Amino acid sequence: MTDTPFDWMAAANKKAKGKRPEYFDDPEDERMLSILMAVVGEVSVLRERMDTVERLLDAKGTISRDDIESYAPDKQAAYERGAMIREYIYRVMRGPHQMVQELEQVEPPVEEISQELKEI
Amino acid sequence: MTKITPQDQKLDVAPPYNAVARHGVSPQPSHDEIARFDFLANFNKFLSGALGPGNKQAYDKRVLPGFEKEHGREPQDRFEIRHAMNEDPFHTFWSALKRNSMEMRQQNGRAMVLRQIDELNAKARQFNEGRDTLELHPEIDVPRYQSAVDIHCMPGSYHGEELAGDISAGANYDCGIFATTAGGLGALSDGGGQALVEWIKKERPGWEPRRVLDIGTTVGHNIVPLALAFPNCEFIAIDTAAPILRYAHARAQSLGATNIKFIQANAEDLSRWDDGAFDWVQTTMFLHETSGKALPKIITEGYRVLADNGLMLHLEQPEYSDAMPLFEQFLRDWDAFNNNEPFWSSMHALDMKTVMTDAGFDREELFESGVRAVVDREIFLEAPTGEDEDHGRAAYWHAYGAWKNADQMQEAAE
Numbered sequence: 001m002t003d004t005p006f007d008w009m010a011a012a013n014k015k016a017k018g019k020r021p022e023y024f025d026d027p028e029d030e031r032m033l034s035i036l037m038a039v040v041g042e043v044s045v046l047r048e049r050m051d052t053v054e055r056l057l058d059a060k061g062t063i064s065r066d067d068i069e070s071y072a073p074d075k076q077a078a079y080e081r082g083a084m085i086r087e088y089i090y091r092v093m094r095g096p097h098q099m100v101q102e103l104e105q106v107e108p109p110v111e112e113i114s115q116e117l118k119e120i
Numbered sequence: 121m122t123k124i125t126p127q128d129q130k131l132d133v134a135p136p137y138n139a140v141a142r143h144g145v146s147p148q149p150s151h152d153e154i155a156r157f158d159f160l161a162n163f164n165k166f167l168s169g170a171l172g173p174g175n176k177q178a179y180d181k182r183v184l185p186g187f188e189k190e191h192g193r194e195p196q197d198r199f200e201i202r203h204a205m206n207e208d209p210f211h212t213f214w215s216a217l218k219r220n221s222m223e224m225r226q227q228n229g230r231a232m233v234l235r236q237i238d239e240l241n242a243k244a245r246q247f248n249e250g251r252d253t254l255e256l257h258p259e260i261d262v263p264r265y266q267s268a269v270d271i272h273c274m275p276g277s278y279h280g281e282e283l284a285g286d287i288s289a290g291a292n293y294d295c296g297i298f299a300t301t302a303g304g305l306g307a308l309s310d311g312g313g314q315a316l317v318e319w320i321k322k323e324r325p326g327w328e329p330r331r332v333l334d335i336g337t338t339v340g341h342n343i344v345p346l347a348l349a350f351p352n353c354e355f356i357a358i359d360t361a362a363p364i365l366r367y368a369h370a371r372a373q374s375l376g377a378t379n380i381k382f383i384q385a386n387a388e389d390l391s392r393w394d395d396g397a398f399d400w401v402q403t404t405m406f407l408h409e410t411s412g413k414a415l416p417k418i419i420t421e422g423y424r425v426l427a428d429n430g431l432m433l434h435l436e437q438p439e440y441s442d443a444m445p446l447f448e449q450f451l452r453d454w455d456a457f458n459n460n461e462p463f464w465s466s467m468h469a470l471d472m473k474t475v476m477t478d479a480g481f482d483r484e485e486l487f488e489s490g491v492r493a494v495v496d497r498e499i500f501l502e503a504p505t506g507e508d509e510d511h512g513r514a515a516y517w518h519a520y521g522a523w524k525n526a527d528q529m530q531e532a533a534e
Contacts, residue, residue, distance in 0.1 A: 008234035011282050012227055018269030018460045023216035030216070037220040041159050041228075048155035069151050072138045082133025085162045093166060096217065099210050100174035103181055 040092050044085055051081055132169065134161035134302040140295075141307035144374020145243050145367060147233050147291055156228040160221060160299040167218050168510035178210040179447055198440070198449040198465075202457070205450065215458055222273050222300075222459055229296035230275065233288050244287045247370035254369040255383040256362045263360060263386060265411040269460045278338065278361035290339045290367020297341075304493060304515035305341075308375075311493025311515050312404050312435060313345035318494050319519070320431075321349075329353050329399035333425065335387040335418060336406030340368035340380065342435075343402070347377040355380040356398075358387060388417040396427040404435045405517070408467040415467065416475055423479040429529045432476070433521040435491060440468045452511045472520045481522045489519040 024030055052071045056063040073081055090097065137149065137157040149157075179201070187195055187204045195201045205211040233240065248254050262279045270277040274293060282288050297309040305311040320327065330353060334343040337357035347355045357380050359365050369382040385392070401422040407415055419432075426432055440449045449468075456464035477483050493515030 006234075006237070006283060008231070008237065011234050012231035014230070014275035016223075016226065016270035016273040016275045016460060017277070018273070018462075021215070021219065021458055023212045023219070033216055034220055034223070037217070037224065041156060041163075041224055044159035045152045045155040048158060049151060052151060071151065073136055078136040078138070079131075079133060081136065081158070082162060083131050085158055086131060086133050086166070089159075089163055089166045090170070093171070096171055096213055099213070100171060100177065103174055103177035103210060106181065 043092075044088055047084065047088060048081060051084060132165060134158070134165055137161070137298060139303065139307055140298050140309075143308070143371055144247060145240060145287065145291065145370045147236055147240060147295055149232055149295075153228065153232045156224075157296070157299040160225055160228065161302040163221055164300065164510065165302050167214070167221060169508045171214050171217070172508065172510075174210050175205070175214060175451065176447065178208045179205065183208050183211075195446060198446050198453055201446055201450040202453065215454070218454070219273075219458055225296045225299050226272075226274055226292070228299075229292040230288070232295060233291040234282060237283060237286055237288055240288070240291055241283070241286050244366055244370040247373040248366055251369070251373070253373070253378065253381045254365065255381065256365065257384045258362070260360055260384050260386055263388075263411075263414065265409065265414060265463060266360060269462060271409055271460055272455075273460050278359070278364040281363050285366070287363060287367040287370065289361070289363040290371070293364070294339050294341075294367070294371070301510075301515060304495070306493065306495030308341070308344075310341045310345050311495040312491075312517065313342035314494035315491045315517075316342060316402070316404070316433075316435075317345050317349040319489070319491055320346075329431075331356070331398050332400040332402065333390075333393075333398040333422070334358070334380075335401065335403045335422065336409065337368060337382065338364055338406075340372050340377075340382070342404040343380060344372050344375055344377045346402075347372070347380045348375070351379060353379065356383060356393075357381070358383050358385040360384065360386050387421060388414050390421040390425050393425045395424055396430075397425045399427055399430045401426050401430070401432045402434075405437075407434055407436055408461060408464045410467075411463055412466060415470070416478060419475050419479040423476075423481065423524070426524050428525045430524050431521060432481075432524065433519060434472070435517040435519050436472075437468060438518040439470065439472060448511075454511060476520065476522055481524065482527075485522040485524065485526060487521050489521070491517045491519045 020030075022030065024033075049068065052068050053063065055073075055077060056067050056071060060067070137154040142148075183201075183204050184194070187200070195204065266277060266279065270280075274289075276282070276289055278289055278293070280289050294309065297305060301309075306314065329350060332343075332346065332350070332353055332355045334340075334355065334357040337343055337359050340357055343355060343357050347353070355377075357368065359368070359382075362384050365382045365384055372378075372380050372382070403418075407418070410418060422432055437452065438444070440452070452468065453465045455461045473483065473486050476486055495515070
């Protein structure tokens with residue numbers, strides 16, 4: 001045993017044993033996506049917290065930190081918050097989502113259309 | 121102010137993490153920890169529902185034609201599809217997002233558990249100390265199939281400890297299942313166990329097993345509902361990992377399942393139990409975390425300790441039969457190579473019927489069935505199957521089972 005206090009923040013970041021698959025050609029892209037996705041998650045957390053504050057203020061007019069920590073949405077609020085997170089995810093994930101649509105409908109380059117329009 | 125939220129409740133959104141039930145050793149989540157899991161639960165739905173179908177599009181529109189052009193034939197197996205798909209920009213991006221979601225789930229779960237680990241350990245001690253229903257055996261080695269990689273990208277796996285004697289592995293495993301399955305397993309993540317109760321009550325009304333063995337119990341999710349349903353039955357739940365058993369025992373005790381004895385043991389060697397010692401031998405989503413040689417040993421030992429007229433039942437994801445399209449096999453294999461489940465692919469290609477007959481069952485004794493998680497549908501939506509399914513994580517299982525020598529027993533009785 002050492003006297004060093006347990007650093008839970010560092011421990012939470014422990015890497016799982018097993019080589020991580022490489023998804024991109026450039027390893028820096030792996031790291032950039034991991035940072036970006038963590039930020040995407042944290043923005044969602046901030047939005048949910050803001051929603052909690054707004055709902056509590058609507059209901060009570062004044063609130064404490066304890067009110068926020070102990071807040072539990074009723075069924076309607078839970079659904080609305082789920083829809084809020086879903087809407088947020090669709091907004092930030094527009095790029096990959098549009099990749100699916102590109103796969104469904106392969107389109108010619110606009111340059112080709114430009115040529116076509118010149119002729120008609 | 122206009123409301124932007126539709127009122128018809130038709131959108132497929134994950135239930136809130138607040139709906140997770142608390143038991144005696146649950147970590148207490150802060151507001152923002154709840155919000156992190158809320159995000160991940162909905163993000164996982166987006167990955168499987170909105171983006172997932174892009175994989176098939178990419179395969180049909182460019183990966184398969186490219187493969188056929190290069191090789192002059194179709195892919196022969198799921199591995200060839202995987203290698204080809206791993207070159208596709210859509211599939212790699214989708215995989216990278218999904219891998220990040222898994223890693224975030226682990227980080228978020230561990231951060232919540234580890235910041236309160238002293239309190240959690242203290243709570244567990246109250247349920248564990250001096251109880252003869254928890255039996256740990258440090259001489260039990262962690263098998264290679266449990267130590268080669270950290271399963272599910274779960275840092276430290278089931279056997280890891282951050283502080284000596286802690287329960288962090290179990291608490292982290294337990295708290296994040298909700299996010300990974302978007303609530304598909306219910307408030308206590310025990311939809312599998314609830315399904316077993318419903319199944320057996322329908323299959324054998326009035327049957328009262330005397331003794332049940334649960335192999336690879338992990339945190340006891342699937343055995344606690346059975347133990348509560350059969351309060352007069354003795355349950356033995358084994359696992360090779362002590363940290364997960366400490367948590368499982370405390371969790372079960374706090375939920376009132378005091379008829380389960382949690383024992384650190386390796387199911388490849390059940391010699392401490394006599395032949396025919398159990399009326400029911402159960403595994404639930406466990407066999408894919410073993411290995412090619414361990415699995416048949418476990419089934420053989422399970423057969424030996426099973427009494428005549430006793431039930432052996434395994435819940436798993438569906439096996440990769442010849443009837444399953446290769447592309448679906450490839451999708452179901454994602455976790456094997458991207459979420460540290462190294463035996464998953466080989467296990468699902470095994471013919472379990474042959475494994476079970478090799479262990480001693482007659483082919484006529486075997487049966488197969490589908491089992492869907494039983495959860496509170498007021499709160500938890502049914503997990504999608506089909507194109508929107510989160511393959512490998514859907515709350516729907518394939519059951520492989522057998523009643524040992526049931527025919528002979530019946531004939532003898534007649």
